Every structure is written in C-alpha cells, then in structure tokens.
Amino acid sequence: MTENLEIHYLYRDGANNKRCESVVLANPQGKTPEALKQAIRTRFSDLQVWPDILHFQPEKLGWPTAYFPGHDLKGDDLNVHEIDEIILTEAAATVFSQAAANLFRRS
Numbered sequence: 001m002t003e004n005l006e007i008h009y010l011y012r013d014g015a016n017n018k019r020c021e022s023v024v025l026a027n028p029q030g031k032t033p034e035a036l037k038q039a040i041r042t043r044f045s046d047l048q049v050w051p052d053i054l055h056f057q058p059e060k061l062g063w064p065t066a067y068f069p070g071h072d073l074k075g076d077d078l079n080v081h082e083i084d085e086i087i088l089t090e091a092a093a094t095v096f097s098q099a100a101a102n103l104f105r106r107s
Contacts, residue, residue: 003027004026004088004089004090004092005024005033005036006088007022007023007024007083008020008021008083009058009081009083009084010084011068011082013071017068021063023058024092026096029104031104033085033087033088037083039103041054044057044060054082056080056083057079057081058081062098062099063097063100
C-alpha cells in the first residue's frame with residue numbers, strides 16, 4: 001500500500017500568534033515528503049523569504065487555511081502559511097483538489 005502524505009502547517013500572524021492545520025494528501029505515485037516540499041517550494045517560489053521556512057498559500061491548493069478570525073491584510077497580518085512537517089502516513093486522504101495534484105507536474 002502506498003503511503004499518503006500528511007502535511008502539518010501553521011499560520012503566524014503579525015503578533016507571532018500561531019494556529020495549526022493539517023491535511024492528508026493522496027500519494028498514488030509514492031512521492032517522498034522531500035519531493036512534496038520541493039514541489040511546494042517551486043510552486044510558491046515568489047513567497048520564499050527565509051531559507052529555513054517554507055511559505056505557501058494553502059487556499060491556492062484547495063486546503064483549509066489557519067487564519068485567525070478577523071484576518072486583515074491591511075493590518076499586520078500576513079497572507080502566507082509555513083510548512084511545519086510532512087510525513088508519510090497510512091491515514092486516508094482528507095483533501096482532494098486538482099491544484100494539489102498538479103504540484104508534482106510542476107516540479
């Protein structure tokens with residue numbers, strides 16, 4: 001059985017408050033967590049500021065966001081999330097979107 005990919009990510013607002021979210025992505029091609037990180041880095045290359053933090057916008061992949069209620073880009077709030085970790089799992093997929101499936105076509 002091919003293991004799926006579980007992605008843990010967080011939103012950090014301008015005051016450094018954090019909210020976490022996670023999804024499980026179907027992985028029929030047996031991609032590694034490192035391959036998914038690279039695919040996300042490639043897809044969201046314009047959002048990368050610091051080399052040790054992988055930024056992305058989950059809403060562009062059809063994934064839930066972790067924005068706080070009242071999220072406002074006119075204030076100190078940001079429009080990016082951070083990947084915390086990506087692991088292999090036997091858990092069932094929780095998100096199904098063509099945008100996420102297309103990640104590996106870009107890398």
